Amino acid sequence: MHNYKITIEYDGGGFNGWQVQPGLRTVQGEIEKAVEEISGRKSNVICAGRTDAGVHAFGQVANFKSRIDWGDERVLKALNRVLPDDIVILECEEVGSDFNARYSALARHYEYRIYNARSSIRRNFYWQYPARINLACLKRLSAMIMGEHDFKSFCVRKSQKESNLCTVTKSHWTKRDKEYTFQIIANRFLHGMVRSLVGTMIKISAGFSEEEVFEELLAKPKRSEKVFTAPPNGLYLMEVAYEIE
Template sequence: MRNIKIVLEYDGTNFYGWQVQPKKRTVQGVLESALEKFLCKKTKVTAAGRTDTGVHAHGQVVNFSPEGNYDEETIKNAINAHLPDDVFVKETEEVQNAFHSRFDALSRVYIYRILKNYSVFKRAFSWYYGYDLDISRMNEGCQLLLGQKDFTSFTVTKSKKENMCMDINRCQFRETEDEIIFEIEADRFLHKCVRIIIGTFVLLGRKKLEVVDIQKILLAKDRRRAGSTAPPNGLFLKEVKY
C-alpha cells in the first residue's frame, strides 16, 4: 500500500476544528469526503496535529494510503477539485510506508497575529486587541518559556495523566506596520496553549503583569493564574518539521 503525504492550508473560520465530529463541518471531514469522491472509497487520513474551531493552517501535514497508481500531481489536482474554496492541497509527495505525520514530527510552528489597527478585511485572520503593547517586555518574558517546562498553567486540559511538558525551541514577538506577530516552535502543543500564552502576554505588554510573573505562573501549575484564552482567529499552524 502506498503512503501519500500532503501539505494543505485552510481558512478555519467556518470549521469546527480539524477532527471529524458528528453533524459538524470539519477540515478532516471535507478532506476525507474529497478523497472518497476521487478514489470511490472511504479513506482515513492522519494529521500532524488537531487545530481547534476557528484556527487556520498554512502548513498542516497529512498522510493517507490510497489505492491505485495515480501520480502525485494527479492526486493533488483531483483532491483540490473536490475540496471547498477554504481548503487547498499545496504539496503532494509519496513517502515511505513507515512515515506518520504526527509521530514523526520533530516540531510544530505556530504564529499568532494581533492587529494594531482594526480592519474589516483582516479581522478573520487576526485579533484586534485595542491596546498599545510593549514588545520588548513581551520578548523578555518569552525567554522564560524556552526549554522543557511544565505548561499546566497554559492549558485547559484537566486530565492528571497527561504529560504537561513542552520543549519550546524558540518564541518571539515581532512588529510590522499593521500587526504584532508571535511565532513559537515546540516539540508539541497542549490544548489551547498558544492562545493562553497570548492572553497572558498581552497583559505583560500592557504592564498589567511583570516579567517575573511569567515564571511564577509557570511554577504555579494552575490555569487560573494565567490570562484569558485569546480568540482563535489569529492563530495559524505555520509548518510541521520532520
C-alpha cells in the same frame, strides 16, 4: 496500499476545527470526503496537529492510505478539484508505510498575529487588540518560554495529559507598524497552549498583571484565572518538521 503525505493550507474561519465531529463542518471531514470521492473508498486522514475552530494553516501536514496508484501530481490535482475553496492541497507525495503525520513529526511551527487597532479587512485573520501593547515586555516574557517546561498552566484543563512537558526552540515577538507577530516552534504543543501563552503575555504587557506572574505560571504549573486565552482567528500552523530521509 499507498501512503500519501499531503501539505495543506486552509482558512479555518468556516470550520469547527480539524477533527471530524458529527453534524459539523471540519477540515478533516472535508478532506476525507474528497479522498472517498476520488478513490471510491473511505480513508482516515491523520494530521500533525489538530487545530481548533477558527485556527488557520499555511502548512498543516497529514497522511492517508489508499489503493489509488496515480502518481503524486495526479492525486494532488484530483483532491483540489473536489475540495472546497477554503482548503488547498499544496503538496502531495507518496511516503513509506510507516510515516505518520502526527507521530513522525519532530517539531511544529505556529504564528500568532495581532493588529493593534480595529480593521474590517483583518478581522477574520488577526486578533484585533486596539489597546496598549509593550513590545519590550513581550520579548522578555517570550524569552522565559525557551527550553523545556511543564506548560500545564497554559493547557485547556479538560485535555491535560500525563506529561505536559514541551521543548520550545523558538519564541519571539516582532512588530511592523500596527502588526505584532509571535513565532513559536516546539517539539509538541498542548491543547490551547499557544493561544493561552499569547493572551497571557498580551494582558501582562498591557499592565493587567506583573511579569512575575508569568514566571510563576511556568515555575509552578497549574491552570489559573490569571491565564487569558487569545481568540483563535489570529493563530496559524505554519510548518511541520520531519526527519530528512
